[in-house]
Amino acid sequence: MGLLPARRPTRQIHVGSVAVGGDAPVSVQSMTITKTADVEGTLAQIYALAAAGADIVRCTCNEAEAAEGLAAIVPRSPVPLVADIHFQYRLALAALDAGVACLRLNPGNIRNPEHIKLVAREAKDRGVPIRIGVNAGSLDKDIADTYGGATPEALVASAQRELAYFDEVGFDDVKISVKASNVPLMIEAYRQLSAVTDHPLHLGVTEAGPPPAGLVKATAGIATLLAEGIGDTIRFSLTADPVEEARAGRQLLEALGLRARKTVDLIACPSCGRAEVDVIRVAKEAEAALAERQLPIQVAVMGCVVNGPGEARTADLGIAAGNGKGHLFVKGQMIRVVPEAQMVEALVEEAERLVAEGAEARIAAADTGAVEEAERDRQAMLAEQGDDPNAVAQRVELIHKELE
Numbered sequence: 001m002g003l004l005p006a007r008r009p010t011r012q013i014h015v016g017s018v019a020v021g022g023d024a025p026v027s028v029q030s031m032t033i034t035k036t037a038d039v040e041g042t043l044a045q046i047y048a049l050a051a052a053g054a055d056i057v058r059c060t061c062n063e064a065e066a067a068e069g070l071a072a073i074v075p076r077s078p079v080p081l082v083a084d085i086h087f088q089y090r091l092a093l094a095a096l097d098a099g100v101a102c103l104r105l106n107p108g109n110i111r112n113p114e115h116i117k118l119v120a121r122e123a124k125d126r127g128v129p130i131r132i133g134v135n136a137g138s139l140d141k142d143i144a145d146t147y148g149g150a151t152p153e154a155l156v157a158s159a160q161r162e163l164a165y166f167d168e169v170g171f172d173d174v175k176i177s178v179k180a181s182n183v184p185l186m187i188e189a190y191r192q193l194s195a196v197t198d199h200p201l202h203l204g205v206t207e208a209g210p211p212p213a214g215l216v217k218a219t220a221g222i223a224t225l226l227a228e229g230i231g232d233t234i235r236f237s238l239t240a241d242p243v244e245e246a247r248a249g250r251q252l253l254e255a256l257g258l259r260a261r262k263t264v265d266l267i268a269c270p271s272c273g274r275a276e277v278d279v280i281r282v283a284k285e286a287e288a289a290l291a292e293r294q295l296p297i298q299v300a301v302m303g304c305v306v307n308g309p310g311e312a313r314t315a316d317l318g319i320a321a322g323n324g325k326g327h328l329f330v331k332g333q334m335i336r337v338v339p340e341a342q343m344v345e346a347l348v349e350e351a352e353r354l355v356a357e358g359a360e361a362r363i364a365a366a367d368t369g370a371v372e373e374a375e376r377d378r379q380a381m382l383a384e385q386g387d388d389p390n391a392v393a394q395r396v397e398l399i400h401k402e403l404e
């Protein structure tokens with residue numbers, strides 16, 4: 001879709017109702033941070049993650065009580081669930097009994113080939129896929145020794161060894177991840193893996209940390225690969241409310257044109273000497289107010305009516321400040337003027353009406369006096385601020401004096 005290179009062909013698997021790989025849209029995953037034994041708490045978080053954009057949710061299955069919790073959660077979950085398994089293969093079997101849609105196994109800590117094959121056989125019998133989740137931080141020691149540490153080649157070798165075990169029992173319903181917290185390492189590992197397998201790939205930068213640095217790291221790794229056509233499902237691993245990681249995942253796919261827009265794309269001018277309002281504050285308030293609403297439009301918050309409507313004319317809806325007022329425009333056409341204190345409220349109201357009624361109807365219903373009022377405000381600002389509100393000419397003159 002769009003201007004990115006075509007996605008590299010992968011075979012398709014199904015995590016419950018969600019197709020992963022092949023021509024399926026890139027999916028968003030997230031993980032609960034509740035105790036899985038806490039059924040109501042975990043379900044509440046799963047619903048919040050699904051609402052924020054997660055197509056698939058993973059829950060830890062680290063003890064018998066967690067597996068029992070999954071048995072109660074699976075039938076009530078709005079999205080397919082993956083059980084995260086470390087060390088104990090028996091918990092993988094218990095999670096299958098609980099009815100999960102997918103397992104995640106870490107080859108670095110379930111090492112006995114017979115245990116791995118047993119889990120694969122059981123998964124195969126039930127038509128449940130497995131993610132081979134290689135992690136640079138918990139790589140098999142012998143592979144790390146052979147490759148001189150957690151190199152890209154070592155991460156790929158770990159995945160291939162697990163695949164070979166699965167192959168022995170005729171199981172190939174697999175997706176793979178080779179995550180690292182080091183972004184260049186992760187990128188190169190996925191590139192190499194993509195060259196040697198057609199299994200769908202689950203992308204992630206592990207332990208990316210708290211936002212904003214964590215968001216930057218995760219985006220750097222995941223977006224680079226997606227822009228190369230690599231990756232079938234993604235997860236942002238943030239040290240934050242998991243709703244943030246689900247939202248970020250969805251926003252990244254929408255920004256890259258890999259998923260249709262479901263949420264608001266808020267753009268805002270960077271502000272300058274012309275700004276008639278605190279653009280950062282208004283943009284943040286608008287972002288918060290619009291975040292929960294499923295409105296697939298681009299909304300612009302602009303600091304002044306002199307340049308704002310023109311600069312944001314491609315936005316579906318925008319608001320520009322000036323003369324103590326907010327000037328609302330649809331597709332660059334002025335439709336309403338509201339007091340400055342009501343800017344955010346009016347923007348949200350108009351966004352909902354725009355989605356419900358369409359742009360043409362909102363332009364047709366424009367306040368007839370709005371265009372004239374906006375133009376008067378614009379001219380008043382120009383008269384007051386002139387062409388150089390940032391006082392560039394004055395500064396240049398000062399510089400000249402300094403250098404004389």
Ligand code: SF4
Nearest residue numbers: 269272275303304308
């Ligand atoms: S000219 Fe107006 S719209 Fe452009 S950056 Fe400055 S305040 Fe924002």
